Amino acid sequence: MWRGACSPSPSTDDQPGAGPGLGSPRSRARRGGGAVIEELYRTVLARAAYQDAFFAWPVPEREKYVSLLRAADPSWAPGFLQWLRTETGMRYPVLVGAAAFVAGRLDRGEHGVSRQVIASVLRRAHDPGHLLAYWRFAYGRSLPKPVKRGVADAVTRLYDEPALLAFDDGGHHFSLGFVRADLPRHGGIGTPRPLRFGEVIRLVHPRARDRAQGDLFRYALARRQGRVGAVPETLPLVRTWTGAGDLGGQGAEVPGVPPRESVVAGQAVPEVGKSAAHRGSAAALPESPAAEVGTEPTSLAGPLKLVAAARSRGGHPPPAQWLAQLRRAGTRPHAETLLAALPLVDLLARPDGLARLEPLIPHLPLTTLLAHLRRLDAAGIGFETAMAIAARIADPAEVRASSAGPLRFAAAWLGVDSRRWEPALAAGARHSLDSVPRLPGRTLVLIEPGSDTRIVFGLALAQRCEDADVVHPAGGRFPLEPGESPLHALIRWHSAHPRTPAPTGHDRVVVLTEQYGEDVRTEAPLYVWETRRHSSHEHEPEFPAGSRGLFLRGLGDASFLIIPWWEELVADDQRTY
Numbered sequence: 001m002w003r004g005a006c007s008p009s010p011s012t013d014d015q016p017g018a019g020p021g022l023g024s025p026r027s028r029a030r031r032g033g034g035a036v037i038e039e040l041y042r043t044v045l046a047r048a049a050y051q052d053a054f055f056a057w058p059v060p061e062r063e064k065y066v067s068l069l070r071a072a073d074p075s076w077a078p079g080f081l082q083w084l085r086t087e088t089g090m091r092y093p094v095l096v097g098a099a100a101f102v103a104g105r106l107d108r109g110e111h112g113v114s115r116q117v118i119a120s121v122l123r124r125a126h127d128p129g130h131l132l133a134y135w136r137f138a139y140g141r142s143l144p145k146p147v148k149r150g151v152a153d154a155v156t157r158l159y160d161e162p163a164l165l166a167f168d169d170g171g172h173h174f175s176l177g178f179v180r181a182d183l184p185r186h187g188g189i190g191t192p193r194p195l196r197f198g199e200v201i202r203l204v205h206p207r208a209r210d211r212a213q214g215d216l217f218r219y220a221l222a223r224r225q226g227r228v229g230a231v232p233e234t235l236p237l238v239r240t241w242t243g244a245g246d247l248g249g250q251g252a253e254v255p256g257v258p259p260r261e262s263v264v265a266g267q268a269v270p271e272v273g274k275s276a277a278h279r280g281s282a283a284a285l286p287e288s289p290a291a292e293v294g295t296e297p298t299s300l301a302g303p304l305k306l307v308a309a310a311r312s313r314g315g316h317p318p319p320a321q322w323l324a325q326l327r328r329a330g331t332r333p334h335a336e337t338l339l340a341a342l343p344l345v346d347l348l349a350r351p352d353g354l355a356r357l358e359p360l361i362p363h364l365p366l367t368t369l370l371a372h373l374r375r376l377d378a379a380g381i382g383f384e385t386a387m388a389i390a391a392r393i394a395d396p397a398e399v400r401a402s403s404a405g406p407l408r409f410a411a412a413w414l415g416v417d418s419r420r421w422e423p424a425l426a427a428g429a430r431h432s433l434d435s436v437p438r439l440p441g442r443t444l445v446l447i448e449p450g451s452d453t454r455i456v457f458g459l460a461l462a463q464r465c466e467d468a469d470v471v472h473p474a475g476g477r478f479p480l481e482p483g484e485s486p487l488h489a490l491i492r493w494h495s496a497h498p499r500t501p502a503p504t505g506h507d508r509v510v511v512l513t514e515q516y517g518e519d520v521r522t523e524a525p526l527y528v529w530e531t532r533r534h535s536s537h538e539h540e541p542e543f544p545a546g547s548r549g550l551f552l553r554g555l556g557d558a559s560f561l562i563i564p565w566w567e568e569l570v571a572d573d574q575r576t577y
Contacts, residue, residue, distance in 0.1 A: 413429070
């Protein structure tokens with residue numbers, strides 16, 4: 001099925017497959033790793049809030065992570081990488097880890113597993129380009145056969161029309177979490193730009209699964225080389241998008257749209273205005289590849305016209321029937337791909353941008369609305385549009401479907417100037433508590449003042465504990481109200497002066513601080529979150545191996561998952577060793 005000659009007695013690296021077939025990622029990772037597994041978990045969990053910002057890790061931590069995976073045992077390392085890829089938001093560090101694991105095996109002359117590991121960690125359409133770009137940067141331009149074949153497997157599985165339109169632009173498409181605000185201090189995104197689709201296809205020679213994908217491969221190659229001719233009939237989405245289909249234009253781009261775009265966290269923004277991308281983020285695209293398209297071009301024609309018209313400088317506000325079609329557009333991945341292609345920041349900066357964009361705004365993904373709520377409010381959206389947005393923000397079903405956590409609502413709450421959003425954001429934050437895992441036992445939460453983000457995180461975490469004591473800066477125990485929104489609790493926090501001392505005898509202690517001074521003495525497991533701005537070269541406190549505590553840097557909605565993950569690992573170690 002796959003290009004490239006196979007030897008008469010191929011190794012397991014020559015066997016294609018959707019995944020390495022290694023069973024449950026967590027159960028595989030637990031077996032046989034000992035101290036190495038513990039050190040890897042400490043390293044990656046401490047950076048969970050960084051998401052794709054591997055470049056912002058301290059240099060010693062990056063080097064330790066790579067060296068541990070280069071020497072990792074194949075009996076558990078693939079399962080660890082799968083767990084990291086599927087259950088955390090750390091996509092780029094997984095690609096780095098998979099490359100290190102394969103490079104170590106190749107250096108030692110070991111065969112098997114490598115191809116399957118590479119293919120299993122590539123789950124979004126721009127992952128192959130990122131992995132190849134990193135491999136070139138770290139290990140040279142030569143591509144070993146397991147790497148080439150693993151990437152080819154993933155390309156055949158992932159590349160389709162929506163992926164081409166959304167991702168083939170040379171942008172990073174990163175989710176950077178709290179690091180986004182510090183990008184100027186880091187000198188921008190410090191990782192190689194991913195290879196374009198055509199370049200990936202040229203390097204790994206994937207075999208198309210059908211005629212339509214073969215035409216897509218040829219079109220991507222021609223597009224990368226600047227030699228696009230007629231768009232094949234088997235690519236209806238591309239034809240409509242480029243103007244070769246229903247839009248009736250000619251050429252390879254929609255008129256008035258710059259030829260290259262950079263995408264940050266799923267939001268397309270013109271390359272010229274990168275600083276605007278640093279000021280806001282949008283919803284990431286779905287993790288799973290989009291469904292195969294081409295069977296329902298009619299249902300997608302209206303939305304494509306709508307988005308192309310909004311992108312075009314000569315466009316007009318879309319007709320109402322197109323909005324109805326947009327809500328029903330094919331599958332959810334198709335609709336989100338099309339919506340994510342809107343240059344939202346650029347349109348709002350144009351004099352006529354809001355008039356053309358406003359009919360679309362209520363239909364944007366909820367995470368996009370939250371990320372850009374301050375910008376949309378400042379642009380002066382109408383009352384009806386604002387009410388439609390508020391209804392979606394406060395809708396429990398919308399909140400659950402979006403997987404937005406309390407800190408995303410808190411960021412929107414702290415960013416907007418108008419008080420009209422407060423009831424909806426408070427309701428959405430209350431519903432988002434369902435995404436925070438429950439913690440058994442008694443938990444002591446110590447919150448240092450000075451950051452509303454720290455306060456919201458601590459209060460939301462405490463509300464999901466079986467029994468929690470939150471210590472207020474005034475020295476007393478802050479009273480928690482069952483079912484209260486963490487944003488309403490934030491208001492109470494600033495006016496509270498509790499004097500009742502917190503009891504003792506807790507199962508864990510959580511410290512949320514600007515800078516940890518190592519002045520907390522406790523026999524219980526200690527979890528320290530430090531939120532100050534940092535340098536990638538500075539020293540960090542280290543808990544000794546075997547201790548049940550963690551030192552963590554930065555806060556994000558993924559941070560709520562760290563304590564359950566760590567305590568599950570520690571419990572398994574105590575049962576196993």
